[in-house]
Amino acid sequence: MYSEKVMDHFGNPRNVGEVEDANAVGQVGNPICGDIMKISMKIEDDVISDIRFKTFGCGAAVATSSIATELVKGKTINEALSLTNKAVAQALDGLPPAKMHCSVLAEEAIKAAIADYYQKQGVDPEPIIGCNFNCAQCKEE
Amino acid sequence: MSKMVYADNAATTALSKNALDAMMPYLTEQYGNPSSIYKFSQNSKRAIDGAREKVASILGARPEEIFFTSGGTESDNWAIKSALELRADKGKHIISTGIEHHAVLHTLQHLETQGAEVTYLPVNELGQIDLNDLRKAIRKDTVLITVMAANNEIGTILPVAEIGAVARESGVLFHTDAVQAVGHIPISTAGMSIDMLSLTAHKFKGPKGCGALYIRGGVRLPTLLHGGGHERGLRSGTENTAGIVGLAAALEEASLHMNENAKRVSAMRDRLIGGLTKIPASRLTGHPTKRLPGIASFVFEYIEGESIILLLDQAGICASSGSACSSASLEPSSVLLAIGLPHEIAHGSLRLSLSEDNSEEDIDYILEKLPPIIERLRSMSPLWDNKK
Ligand SMILES: Cc1ncc(COP(=O)(O)O)c(C=O)c1O
Numbered sequence: 001m002y003s004e005k006v007m008d009h010f011g012n013p014r015n016v017g018e019v020e021d022a023n024a025v026g027q028v029g030n031p032i033c034g035d036i037m038k039i040s041m042k043i044e045d046d047v048i049s050d051i052r053f054k055t056f057g058c059g060a061a062v063a064t065s066s067i068a069t070e071l072v073k074g075k076t077i078n079e080a081l082s083l084t085n086k087a088v089a090q091a092l093d094g095l096p097p098a099k100m101h102c103s104v105l106a107e108e109a110i111k112a113a114i115a116d117y118y119q120k121q122g123v124d125p126e127p128i129i130g131c132n133f134n135c136a137q138c139k140e141e
Numbered sequence: 142m143s144k145m146v147y148a149d150n151a152a153t154t155a156l157s158k159n160a161l162d163a164m165m166p167y168l169t170e171q172y173g174n175p176s177s178i179y180k181f182s183q184n185s186k187r188a189i190d191g192a193r194e195k196v197a198s199i200l201g202a203r204p205e206e207i208f209f210t211s212g213g214t215e216s217d218n219w220a221i222k223s224a225l226e227l228r229a230d231k232g233k234h235i236i237s238t239g240i241e242h243h244a245v246l247h248t249l250q251h252l253e254t255q256g257a258e259v260t261y262l263p264v265n266e267l268g269q270i271d272l273n274d275l276r277k278a279i280r281k282d283t284v285l286i287t288v289m290a291a292n293n294e295i296g297t298i299l300p301v302a303e304i305g306a307v308a309r310e311s312g313v314l315f316h317t318d319a320v321q322a323v324g325h326i327p328i329s330t331a332g333m334s335i336d337m338l339s340l341t342a343h344k345f346k347g348p349k350g351c352g353a354l355y356i357r358g359g360v361r362l363p364t365l366l367h368g369g370g371h372e373r374g375l376r377s378g379t380e381n382t383a384g385i386v387g388l389a390a391a392l393e394e395a396s397l398h399m400n401e402n403a404k405r406v407s408a409m410r411d412r413l414i415g416g417l418t419k420i421p422a423s424r425l426t427g428h429p430t431k432r433l434p435g436i437a438s439f440v441f442e443y444i445e446g447e448s449i450i451l452l453l454d455q456a457g458i459c460a461s462s463g464s465a466c467s468s469a470s471l472e473p474s475s476v477l478l479a480i481g482l483p484h485e486i487a488h489g490s491l492r493l494s495l496s497e498d499n500s501e502e503d504i505d506y507i508l509e510k511l512p513p514i515i516e517r518l519r520s521m522s523p524l525w526d527n528k529k
Binding site for chain 1: 524
């Protein structure tokens with residue numbers, strides 16, 4: 001059902017945990033749907049110098065979190081913002097169709113953390129990212 | 142292969158040696174079509190007749206009340222759809238429960254799109270129905286009560302005899318999906334007022350793809366498959382001789398050893414339950430005592446079931462989960478929601494199901510491997526953080 005790459009990232013996830021002096025933290029998903037991803041980053045001079053994740057979810061949720069942290073670590077904010085869910089899935093040699101939403105969640109978790117970073121800097125993230133990741137607000141709309 | 146502990150016997154079981162031995166002749170030299178009249182084929186015919194008699198006597202039925210099918214799903218579909226057709230002049234109302242297997246639930250949902258009305262009796266947190274709810278749900282136009290004998294996810298045993306009595310006194314047909322019960326706990330059509338009963342061989346160490354529907358004499362269920370007139374004209378198609386013989390052999394063996402198996406298997410089950418409910422934020426699902434001997438089912442909060450299954454698999458343990466992520470729908474199992482578990486907790490379900498083939502060493506191994514897996518997944522879970 002899963003590729004070897006997915007099983008590798010699920011069995012040996014990279015960058016698990018929390019960055020202690022994080023200045024960017026994002027959490028997406030909800031427990032009712034069965035996946036939550038929380039990503040914390042240390043951003044210095046526009047570069048993601050450290051990143052870690054914690055995830056509640058299935059094998060694909062853990063694997064997409066893990067690979068997403070690898071894909072953006074050491075990258076600039078702009079590079080990280082250009083990460084798509086398709087690229088996440090491709091980097092894992094594909095995901096079963098029913099699990100593609102996990103790759104969307106991984107993309108959103110990265111964006112949510114960067115939105116948090118901008119907000120802490122007093123910058124409105126919405127024009128840059130397209131959403132302020134205030135998910136409660138979105139659900140009401 | 143490296144170490145494997147098979148703890149998914151509610152999904153399917155290994156074929157027993159006796160069943161295989163009984164089947165072998167009909168997979169090899171005894172290939173005659175049971176319907177043909179020459180002597181060679183009469184061996185196959187006799188084998189099927191013998192199997193039917195065996196199954197009937199074990200179920201407290203008469204041979205002409207046993208109809209062989211392709212398994213539990215077919216038997217359930219047949220019983221429910223045909224009962225509705227049989228009683229069409231009386232009405233279109235069916236009573237069932239919120240914890241039926243998909244073979245029943247999806248059949249009912251289909252019939253609802255065709256104008257049938259279904260009352261799904263609620264269950265309590267242990268998976269039990271209230272017989273008063275059942276009595277109150279019966280209407281003038283109620284044609285069928287279909288309630289499983291034992292649940293496949295949480296192991297709870299339902300009071301088939303009592304439900305049968307209510308159905309009988311109200312003149313409503315009663316079908317029970319006894320797929321998980323037959324061969325594991327005593328069930329008899331003789332004393333239980335059952336009109337139809339579904340079973341499948343592969344849950345009691347028989348072959349896959351072979352089951353039966355018991356139809357009480359006098360219940361003139363409409364034909365399922367039209368054709369050459371097999372199974373008294375109700376279910377045509379050249380018989381699966383080997384499968385039928387294997388079903389009967391496996392059922393005979395399971396029934397003969399039922400008491401000792403149940404005793405040994407439920408002792409292993411209770412060791413699992415005792416050991417695993419010591420894990421913080423974990424609990425047993427289903428009834429603590431009125432449960433199938435083989436099923437130990439749990440929820441572990443703050444983690445997700447598919448992840449547990451994958452890590453158990455890496456340790457060589459085969460188990461299953463009712464979490465959304467182990468299905469295509471993203472919804473956790475309807476059974477776990479019906480017993481009142483919130484979505485986020487239902488996602489963390491695990492079912493370990495044992496048979497007489499399991500050993501105490503298997504239990505030791507599971508009790509050694511599982512707690513660190515739960516701990517590892519929790520250490521990665523943002524929900525566990527918030528909880529601490
Ligand atoms: C309660 C119950 N009913 C029906 C079925 C379906 O049986 P089968 O797989 O033989 O079609 C199963 C097993 O999957 C079951 O556990």
